[in-house]
Structure formats: structure tokens, C-alpha cells
Amino acid sequence: MLERKSTPFEILRYGIILIVLLWTVFPIVWLILTSLKPANDIMVSPPRFFFTPTLENYAYAIGKANFAMFIVNTLVVSLASTFIVVILASLAAYSFARYNVGQGNILFFILTTKMMPAIAVVLPFFLIFRDIGRTPVGEALGIGLDTRAALIISYTIFNLPFAIWLMVSFFQDISRELEESARLNGYNRLQVLQKVVLPLAAPGIAVTAIFCLIFSWNEFLFAYILTRDAARTITVGVESFFTLRGILWGPVAAAATISVVPMLIFVLVLQRYMVRGLTFGAVRG
């Protein structure tokens, strides 16, 4: 690329980049710092940048609300829905990528299901799960309001369109010739899929899985509407904790940190693929 390489210009460049990075990262850093501050260092003006770190906010938050249960719920719901999504989506995406079913029209229909405002989808879901929960079948399977199963089903539907799109782009990268030669060597279609395609698509599948995990972990609205206590997830847990104890920013920050940090770590691992994931596979980052 053509670039001017004069020193003042370079200083300006890195200066602006530094400001952008500080602005981007500081709210997260400040959140974590606030969670470690003693109570009397939080509500002060001017803000304090140096203090003796303490874990008292975490102790308080964990003592007042059942964050362990929120985390377990979130983990179970996220992992289970991700597992189901990855299986269903990889089969469908392979078929779309290789056999071009529907010439892109079905694929686009799948994408449009994500354009309904989530708020408009959540009430019919609420009614579905309320009604299923009242039937013997629902009771036997543990599907109903305030159950993990309801959230697992919701997140599966919620993440399927995205996962299919992302995986189609990964499957398209796998060379057709390799599959053809495997078939010439006597593999049937299912064996080709199982022994050639899926191993080659493993990185793409892993990336998709981690994305689904992040989206499920961070989801708020469905969890807010569909759960009360037993199946409450971490984002809603933080929100309700805030509603009850809004002035106590230390414990609120501790709760928020508990919710945010696991995904921050994931994203640092994943950063190479983030662009691709967030553009539904269109831009190869």
C-alpha cells in the first residue's frame, strides 16, 4: 500500500490508534478495577486510579445472589445448545455448500428469520413453553417456563441460522477434488462426509461452536422473559442484582466481571476468526 512514512505522520498515526485503543479497552478495565475496589474508593470524586485491591465485592455479591447457580445454568444451556446447533448446522451447511439446495433462496430465508425483532419472537415462545409445560409430556421432559430445556431450545433456534451461514463459508473452502477422489476410492457419501469433510472442517466447526457459546452466554432477552429463578442465567442474574442493589457499584461490578471475563478469554483465543463470524462468513478476516 502507498503510505507516507514521515516521522511526524507516524507519531500521529500511533497517537490516534493509542487513543482509540484506550477508549475501547478502558470501560472493561475500569469494570474490573471497580470490582476490586474497597467500598470507600468507589463513590468518590475525582475517581481513584490507585487503591488497595480487595475481594470484598465478590464476597458480597456471591453472598447475596446465587451466582454459582447462574453460572451453572448458563454453562449447561450454552454448551447443550451449542452442541445441538453444531451437529444440525454442519449437516445442513455441508449440504448447502456442496449441493446448493434451493440455489441460495432457502439459505436467505434462514437468514431472514434472524431479522424479526427478538422482542416480537419472545412472547410466542413464552406462550409455547407455558403450554408445553402444562402437558404431561412437557412435565416429563422438563420443558416449560423457567427450565433450562426451554432456553436450550430457544438458543438452538436463535443460533442455527448464524451457524449454518458461517459453516457454509467454511465448507466452501474445502476442495471438491478431495471429496471426488475419496468417492472414487470407494467411500460412500456418508463416509466422505465423516472421514474427509468433517475432519477438514474441524477448525471452522470449532470457530462456529465458540461463537454460539459466546452468543448464548451473552443472551439477555430470552433468558429474562423465559426464566424466573431455577433456570436464571448470568446476564439476567447481573441485571436483577443491579435492580435490587443499584447503588452498590462495587458488588455490581464484581457480578458483571464474573459474567464478562470468560467470554473475553474466549475472544482473545478466537480473534483471528471474529470478523468472519460477525459477517456471517462473508468476509474472510
Added chain:
Amino acid sequence: MASTSMSTPQDTRSVPKKQGRAMSDAWFAVLLILPAMIIIAFFALYPLFYAIEVSFRLADLTAGGIKGFVGLDNYRTVLFDKFFWESVTTTLVFTVVAVAIEVLLGIFVAFLINGATVGKGLIRSLLILPLATAPAVTGLFWRYLYDTQFGLYNYFLGLLGLPQPNWLGDINVALWAVIVFDVWLWMPFVALIVLAGLQALPKEPFEAAELDGAPYFRVLRKLTFPMLKPVLFLVIILRTIDALRLYDAVAVLTRGGPGSTTETMTYYLYRQGLVFFRMDYASTMALLFLYAVVVAALFALKPLLNMFGARAGAR
């Protein structure tokens, strides 16, 4: 399709086949898609049909649930509802301003990073962090950052001698508070996509232009931007669709207030449907919204995605 012709020569070969009976490619393809499609069709279409049905009925859940047909009454009520149009205006203002800032700033930052010689990897991993956080959780914390007394932003503005607005309490500022949060969350996304687009550009035309001694801004105008166009369009459309659906940030940051100054369409929809339980109005609004977004997506997003798909297929 190419695949059907591909299997024909193979069937006539004498290679021992392990499969029992032959299944056509078309059936195999459909079978793979079926489980996902059944789930999507049921759970995506059910809310849709539910909304369509309820939009023609009286449905006040506080007064006996879903009642008789009322024809187009709900559509009339919504279209003459002053607050509905106010929320549409708020949504459009928010979308235009936020997306414009995110895109312009994002492009600028992407160009700066693209030209940087050191630390690109680190810059990228830091920029991506906001996208890992739940807006419902970080938005909550931003209330503390916006605090007039203890907040970090007004502290820094004070140091710079700038005015210190009451971010969430002033009716003239509150929408800006939401916009600034959205820019924080999404500008890095735009920058990263544009950066990816820049790095995928072919080298040759630019080397040729350099040999010809073409001035920098002419190269930008004649080469870089035209070649970057698909990526820019894609990011603008994705951001627009998302901004129109903004909910989480408003819900935790301002709850539509003060007054109704930050009440976006989706938040108004939430209040009608889940606070007042007027499912008829809420469904009608949701359908109008969906219709607008899907039409826009059909005209703008589909050709674009097809183009990216074709490019990938050509690899």
C-alpha cells in the same frame, strides 16, 4: 447441478462399493438439511403466524387474552399512534447517526491500522474485546461511567475543560449517551472488517500505481475505495439491520427515558407487548418492522451475499 453429473461415471466403475443401495444426491442433500429446517421452520414460522393472526384480533392479555377478529383495526391504531411514530423517528435518528459515526470512524481507524508497521496483532485483539461482552451487562456498567458525580467520562471532560452533560438525565443528551455506547461497542467491528477487506486487496494494481507516481488520494479514490465497495456495503447493511433492532442497550442504559426520548421501536414494542400486554398492537408493529427490514434486506443484502458466495465458490 454439477454433483449429479459427477456421480454418474463413478457408478459404472468396478470399485467395490460399501453402500447398500444407491440414493440420489438430491435426496442425500435434502436429508442433511431436513433436521435443521424442521426446527427453523417450526420455531421461526410459529411466532410469525402467531403475530399475523394476533394482528387481526383483539388481544389484550390483561382482559381475557386473545379475542375476536377486528379486521385491520390494529393496523389503523398503530399507524395513527403518535408514540409509535415517535419511536420510529427515534430509531431512525439513532440508526443514521450511530451507523454513520461507526462507519466513518471505523474506516479511518482501519486505514491507520493497515498502515501500521508494528503491533497489528495486539491492536486487533484489543479492539475486539467489546464484542465479547454482553451489551446487557456492559451497558449496565456504563450507567456508572456516565454518572454525573462519580463517572469517569465527566471527570475526563472536566479535566479537558469541556462541558459535563447529565448523560442519562438530560432529554437532549440521553440519545447521544446510547449512541456513544453503541459506537464503543460496534466501531471496532467496522474497523476490523474494513481492515480485513484492505488486507485482502490484490497488491499488483497498487504497485503499478506507485510506479506511475500516482498521488495518494487519487489512488484512494480510483483504486482502494472502488475495490473495497462490497465490504463497505456489507458492513453498512449489517450494522443498519442491527441498529434498527437495538434493544439491550436501551433496556439497561436508559429504559427509554428520560420521558420517552430514547424509546426505540423495539423498546416501545416491548412496553406494549410485555408491560401493557397489548399483544395485538405489539404484533402489528413487529410485522410492520419485519416487513420493512426483510424488504430492505432482499434488495440490499441478498445480491451482496450472493456476490461473496460466488467469489468463494470460484476459489
